[in-house]
Amino acid sequence: MKATSNGTHIVGMPWLDFSKIAAPGVVSELTEQGFARAREGCEKIKAASEEMTEALRESYSSNARGATDYGLKLLEISNANAASTLDFFVRLSGSKSATDVLSVSAAHARKAFDTASDQNRELWVLTQKLATETGEPIRKHFTKVLHKAG
Secondary structure, three states: OOOEEOOOOEEOEHHHOOOOOOOOOHHHHHHHHHHHHHHHHHHHHHHHHHHHHHHHHHHHHHHHHHHHHHHHHHHHHHHHHHHHHHHHHHHHHOOOOHHHHHHHHHHHHHHHHHHHHHHHHHHHHHHHHHHHHHHHHHHHHHHHHHHHHO
16 A cells, blocks of 8 residues: 555545644644643742752751851860869879879769760750751751642
8 A cells, every 4th residue: 555645644544634633723722831831840840949949058057057056065075174184183183192093083083974974965965956957947948849839
C-alpha cells in the first residue's frame, strides 16, 4: 500500500486524519494553556526558592550567634579552669607536709570533677540550643513552602 498526502490526511492511512483536530484556535488555545501552566510553575518555583533562601539566611544568622555564644562559653570555661589550676599550684606550694599535699590534691580533684560536670552540662545545653535554633528556620520555611505547594 502506497501512502500519499491529500492535505488533511494520508491516503491509504485514514487513521492519520488531522482535519478533525487541527481546528482553528484549538492548537493556539492548547499552547496558551501550556504556557500559562509553565509560567505558574515557574512562579511557584521562584517563590519556593525565595522562601528557602530566607530560611538559610535566618539559619546562618542563628548559627553564627549560637557559635559565638558557644565560643564565649569555651573561653569562660578555659579561664575558670586556668584560674583553678593556678589556685591549686599556689595551695600546693604552701603545703608543709605530704599529708597536706594529698589533702589539697584530693580536694582539687573533687572540685575539678564537679566543675567539669557542670561545664559539660552547660556546653551540652548550648549545643542543643544551637542545633534547635539553626534547624528551626529551615523547618519553618520548608513547612510553609510545602503547604503553599499542596
